[in-house]
Amino acid sequence: MLEELKMQVYEANMELPRRGLITYTWGNVSGIDRSKGLLVIKPSGIEYDELRPEDMVVMDLEGNRVEGRYKPSSDTLTHIELYKAFESVGGIVHTHSPWATSWAQACRGIPCYGTTHADYYYGEIPCARSLTAEEIQEGYEKNTGLVILETFANRLPGHVPGVLCSNHGPFTWGKDAGEAVHNAVVLEEVAKMAYQTEQLKPGLQQAPQALQDKHFERKHGANAYYGQK
Amino acid sequence: MLEELKMQVYEANMELPRRGLITYTWGNVSGIDRSKGLLVIKPSGIEYDELRPEDMVVMDLEGNRVEGRYKPSSDTLTHIELYKAFESVGGIVHTHSPWATSWAQACRGIPCYGTTHADYYYGEIPCARSLTAEEIQEGYEKNTGLVILETFANRLPGHVPGVLCSNHGPFTWGKDAGEAVHNAVVLEEVAKMAYQTEQLKPGLQQAPQALQDKHFERKHGANAYYGQK
Amino acid sequence: MLEELKMQVYEANMELPRRGLITYTWGNVSGIDRSKGLLVIKPSGIEYDELRPEDMVVMDLEGNRVEGRYKPSSDTLTHIELYKAFESVGGIVHTHSPWATSWAQACRGIPCYGTTHADYYYGEIPCARSLTAEEIQEGYEKNTGLVILETFANRLPGHVPGVLCSNHGPFTWGKDAGEAVHNAVVLEEVAKMAYQTEQLKPGLQQAPQALQDKHFERKHGANAYYGQK
Amino acid sequence: MLEELKMQVYEANMELPRRGLITYTWGNVSGIDRSKGLLVIKPSGIEYDELRPEDMVVMDLEGNRVEGRYKPSSDTLTHIELYKAFESVGGIVHTHSPWATSWAQACRGIPCYGTTHADYYYGEIPCARSLTAEEIQEGYEKNTGLVILETFANRLPGHVPGVLCSNHGPFTWGKDAGEAVHNAVVLEEVAKMAYQTEQLKPGLQQAPQALQDKHFERKHGANAYYGQK
Numbered sequence: 022m023l024e025e026l027k028m029q030v031y032e033a034n035m036e037l038p039r040r041g042l043i044t045y046t047w048g049n050v051s052g053i054d055r056s057k058g059l060l061v062i063k064p065s066g067i068e069y070d071e072l073r074p075e076d077m078v079v080m081d082l083e084g085n086r087v088e089g090r091y092k093p094s095s096d097t098l099t100h101i102e103l104y105k106a107f108e109s110v111g112g113i114v115h116t117h118s119p120w121a122t123s124w125a126q127a128c129r130g131i132p133c134y135g136t137t138h139a140d141y142y143y144g145e146i147p148c149a150r151s152l153t154a155e156e157i158q159e160g161y162e163k164n165t166g167l168v169i170l171e172t173f174a175n176r177l178p179g180h181v182p183g184v185l186c187s188n189h190g191p192f193t194w195g196k197d198a199g200e201a202v203h204n205a206v207v208l209e210e211v212a213k214m215a216y217q218t219e220q221l222k223p224g225l226q227q228a229p230q231a232l233q234d235k236h237f238e239r240k241h242g243a244n245a246y247y248g249q250k
Numbered sequence: 251m252l253e254e255l256k257m258q259v260y261e262a263n264m265e266l267p268r269r270g271l272i273t274y275t276w277g278n279v280s281g282i283d284r285s286k287g288l289l290v291i292k293p294s295g296i297e298y299d300e301l302r303p304e305d306m307v308v309m310d311l312e313g314n315r316v317e318g319r320y321k322p323s324s325d326t327l328t329h330i331e332l333y334k335a336f337e338s339v340g341g342i343v344h345t346h347s348p349w350a351t352s353w354a355q356a357c358r359g360i361p362c363y364g365t366t367h368a369d370y371y372y373g374e375i376p377c378a379r380s381l382t383a384e385e386i387q388e389g390y391e392k393n394t395g396l397v398i399l400e401t402f403a404n405r406l407p408g409h410v411p412g413v414l415c416s417n418h419g420p421f422t423w424g425k426d427a428g429e430a431v432h433n434a435v436v437l438e439e440v441a442k443m444a445y446q447t448e449q450l451k452p453g454l455q456q457a458p459q460a461l462q463d464k465h466f467e468r469k470h471g472a473n474a475y476y477g478q479k
Numbered sequence: 480m481l482e483e484l485k486m487q488v489y490e491a492n493m494e495l496p497r498r499g500l501i502t503y504t505w506g507n508v509s510g511i512d513r514s515k516g517l518l519v520i521k522p523s524g525i526e527y528d529e530l531r532p533e534d535m536v537v538m539d540l541e542g543n544r545v546e547g548r549y550k551p552s553s554d555t556l557t558h559i560e561l562y563k564a565f566e567s568v569g570g571i572v573h574t575h576s577p578w579a580t581s582w583a584q585a586c587r588g589i590p591c592y593g594t595t596h597a598d599y600y601y602g603e604i605p606c607a608r609s610l611t612a613e614e615i616q617e618g619y620e621k622n623t624g625l626v627i628l629e630t631f632a633n634r635l636p637g638h639v640p641g642v643l644c645s646n647h648g649p650f651t652w653g654k655d656a657g658e659a660v661h662n663a664v665v666l667e668e669v670a671k672m673a674y675q676t677e678q679l680k681p682g683l684q685q686a687p688q689a690l691q692d693k694h695f696e697r698k699h700g701a702n703a704y705y706g707q708k
Numbered sequence: 709m710l711e712e713l714k715m716q717v718y719e720a721n722m723e724l725p726r727r728g729l730i731t732y733t734w735g736n737v738s739g740i741d742r743s744k745g746l747l748v749i750k751p752s753g754i755e756y757d758e759l760r761p762e763d764m765v766v767m768d769l770e771g772n773r774v775e776g777r778y779k780p781s782s783d784t785l786t787h788i789e790l791y792k793a794f795e796s797v798g799g800i801v802h803t804h805s806p807w808a809t810s811w812a813q814a815c816r817g818i819p820c821y822g823t824t825h826a827d828y829y830y831g832e833i834p835c836a837r838s839l840t841a842e843e844i845q846e847g848y849e850k851n852t853g854l855v856i857l858e859t860f861a862n863r864l865p866g867h868v869p870g871v872l873c874s875n876h877g878p879f880t881w882g883k884d885a886g887e888a889v890h891n892a893v894v895l896e897e898v899a900k901m902a903y904q905t906e907q908l909k910p911g912l913q914q915a916p917q918a919l920q921d922k923h924f925e926r927k928h929g930a931n932a933y934y935g936q937k
Contacts, residue, residue: 044664044665044668045661045664045665047595064707065705065706065707066705066706066707067707091707092704092706092707095697095704095705117594117595119668119671119672119675120675122593122595122672123672123675123676123679124679125593126592126593126672126673126676126683126686127592127676127679127680127683128680128683129679129680134355134356134417135351135354135355135417135418135419136346136417136418136419137276137346137351137419151687151690152687152689152690153689154687154688154689157687157689157690157693158689158693161693161697188592188593188594188686188687188690189593189594189690190593190594190595203274206273206274207273207274210273210348213348214348214351214352214355215355216675216678216679217348217349217352217445218352218355218356219679220445220449220678221352221353221356221358221445221448222356222357222358225355225356225357228355228417229380229381229383229386229417230383231381231382231383231386231387232380232381232386232417232418235386235387235390239324239390246321246324247294247295247324248275248294248295248321249293249294249295249296249320249321363813363814363875364809364812364813364875364876364877365804365875365876365877366734366804366809366877432732435731435732436731436732439731439806442806443806443809443810443813444813446806446807446810446903447810447813447814449903449907450810450811450814450816450903450906451814451815451816454813454814454815457813457875458838458839458841458844458875459841460839460840460841460844460845461838461839461844461875461876464844464845464848468782468848475779475782476752476753476782477733477752477753477779478751478752478753478754478778478779502893502894502897503890503893503894505824522936523934523935523936524934524935524936525936549936550933550935550936553926553933553934575823575824577897577900577901577904578904580822580824580901581901581904581905581908582908583822584821584822584901584902584905584912584915585821585905585908585909585912586909586912587908587909609916609919610916610918610919611918612916612917612918615916615918615919615922616918616922619922619926646821646822646823646915646916646919647822647823647919648822648823648824674904674907674908677908678907
């Protein structure tokens with residue numbers, strides 16, 4: 022079942038090591054079939070060079086395994102919370118990519134210092150608050166999802182397709198698994214450049230709002246003119 | 251038409267990912283045929299591994315597409331302003347290469363800290379001022395070109411073959427597309443080393459003027475003796 | 480003798496350059512056969528691309544060479560002290576991997592800033608105290624081992640599978656040579672991210688204890704649910 | 709003539725891009741035949757992928773070209789001064805490798821922070837003083853050599869096989885061209901780690917003298933026991 026989605030999710034997972042976002046098995050990608058209400062996700066802890074499309078695990082939105090011989094990624098319940106709340110999202114990625122994770126470990130959102138950031142993320146890429154000890158003990162992965170949703174109470178997931186989890190790492194998303202990986206690559210590059218920018222000029226302000234608006238609009242607005250659209 | 255120039259511009263574009271200056275489609279190279287008053291530029295948003303020489307777009311200096319099935323790079327109007335003002339320039343590059351972009355995001359020019367810099371760029375590599383909100387809204391790409399020209403009011407584009415745009419990234423140029431890419435590679439390397447130099451010695455002065463003069467002259471002066479010239 | 484262990488130790492050594500942990504011959508991996516009381520270790524100063532499984536040297540725990548035409552790694556006596564004291568350890572790695580070595584050169588342990596660290600190392604990765612001049616002169620390699628053991632007087636080697644030696648570099652270990660290399664790769668990645676984290680937020684505290692507990696337990700505890708166990 | 713030495717010097721030059729020490733043509737390696745009083749050096753400004761063994765240039769110690777269709781490296785006169793003064797040296801390398809060059813641009817010697825450094829360089833890797841304007845104008849390359857010799861008035865070139873030139877970059881040497889390249893690779897790695905070490909602990913002291921002595925002696929002393937010697 023869901024063979025095409027499994028292939029998409031498999032390909033998106035395999036893109037993580039190719040793009041240098043992954044050490045060992047430290048990441049996972051999922052994709053959802055909205056019409057069936059089922060998601061496909063990488064199995065937990067399987068090496069990338071042993072992974073095959075048919076190893077992808079099919080889950081429902083209650084967290085039950087519907088198909089697959091492996092256990093799903095240990096972060097599956099986080100993915101599910103995001104899919105339930107973010108209706109436009111078709112794919113989700115979690116990694117420990119080093120630059121984004123460094124910001125997450127510093128418990129800081131990434132300010133928008135330039136057009137590379139503004140081309141994809143509108144405004145700061147936020148860092149979700151730390152979970153309480155109770156939240157961690159009672160349902161760590163589900164609560165990780167809920168604290169992300171709390172962070173997006175006043176944000177549009179389509180305008181800011183990613184988040185940092187305090188002392189943990191990034192999640193990104195997109196209309197499908199491939200776009201979610203694309204946004205993970207962008208986040209890592211943006212995180213690196215924001216770090217370097219701050220070292221060059223401590224106390225710097227974010228990029229002018231008009232510039233942020235222009236770049237986001239030129240790529241994502243109603244009158245977008247970047248690319249061949 | 252302009253088949254040879256298209257091939258040159260294509261090859262120069264393909265050098266960007268090989269040299270690590272590019273993530274996804276974040277860059278563009280153009281070249282100009284001065285006798286015909288036409289420039290050739292990369293199409294907007296096409297993946298590098300799908301790009302072919304015949305995909306290059308031919309434009310006139312008024313910004314009209316003369317040939318090509320694709321839309322040109324969204325930065326084409328910036329390139330045009332530079333070609334109109336910098337008569338010795340035959341090729342232009344724009345990237346978001348991470349070290350140069352970090353300086354641009356910090357809104358800082360790159361001081362000349364050593365001979366690697368002085369071999370190619372005479373004095374500081376300047377950072378153009380921020381555009382005003384009006385300049386951004388009324389003609390972002392054209393005004394990006396004009397603010398670069400403003401920055402070069404007292405500089406020779408042949409002595410300083412590149413510039414940073416505030417909160418954006420670098421443009422470099424040269425006698426042809428290949429040399430413009432060469433200067434983009436040099437800029438990235440120089441930007442990296444200047445960053446590291448400042449971390450090692452905050453408050454450092456630029457390299458002695460006599461040393462800057464010597465290295466620039468030995469490579470580019472009337473009595474240059476570097477290489478096989 | 481010990482052909483299977485030699486092959487394991489050889490493969491683990493060859494993983495060091497593949498993972499970017501090694502320049503030239505700056506590292507060594509060993510493995511132990513507990514039933515025979517013999518360990519197998521890389522010969523000293525042999526280039527990785529000339530190394531063969533049969534070049535591995537067999538040593539006893541008194542430091543005598545039992546088999547092999549080459550001299551063993553100059554750090555063999557350090558490995559031996561660790562094997563004698565850490566009974567659950569089956570493999571040991573020493574490298575000069577640049578990020579971990581930078582922390583060692585700063586004579587600082589690596590604080591636990593996030594889940595990547597907590598997934599493998601429970602709490603700070605300690606830095607052993609400097610050897611005295613007498614300790615260096617009287618038995619440098621053996622005393623390097625002893626000062627590591629001193630550092631682990633109140634730590635479990637299974638919970639913290641690595642250490643930094645002041646002004647020197649890291650040692651890591653595991654149930655076999657392969658796992659010891661795995662932990663060396665993790666240490667290097669964790670060391671890099673901790674460095675970057677501190678630059679982003681000087682004076683930062685370690686990750687919340689509940690989060691550290693959760694991640695270590697989810698991977699290594701009695702009810703571990705990461706992977707396919 | 710000197711076919712074997714040409715091949716050695718060619719191979720040593722080709723190792724520079726393989727080891728990541730070189731962008732474009734920013735480096736050169738030479739080797740000397742002491743019995744003939746002739747040195748072999750890379751031609752100036754030739755791309756590495758076009759270089760052939762027979763392109764190497766033969767020079768005498770007065771700076772005359774003895775054989776070769778190309779002009780020698782523009783830094784040849786610096787090499788010559790070093791060969792004349794450092795009698796045990798058989799090969800010399802100059803690069804603009806980014807970490808070592810960053811220290812050179814900061815006009816700082818590299819303190820010995822650990823055993824990786826001490827294994828090859830005994831004590832600080834010094835930075836030569838800046839040339840005066842007169843020295844630059846009257847004989848830049850020769851005076852670059854002389855100021856290095858001035859720096860080594862109280863140092864042994866065999867104990868410290870490299871130097872940084874202020875606002876310029878490193879020179880390293882060894883018993884032959886291959887060892888000189890080896891020392892250039894080590895210098896770059898040591899420069900990187902020393903930078904990172906200082907960021908982790910500002911105001912740090914050098915490694916204990918007894919540790920420096922031990923590591924240098926264990927590899928280079930009369931009773932050296934590293935490797936298969």
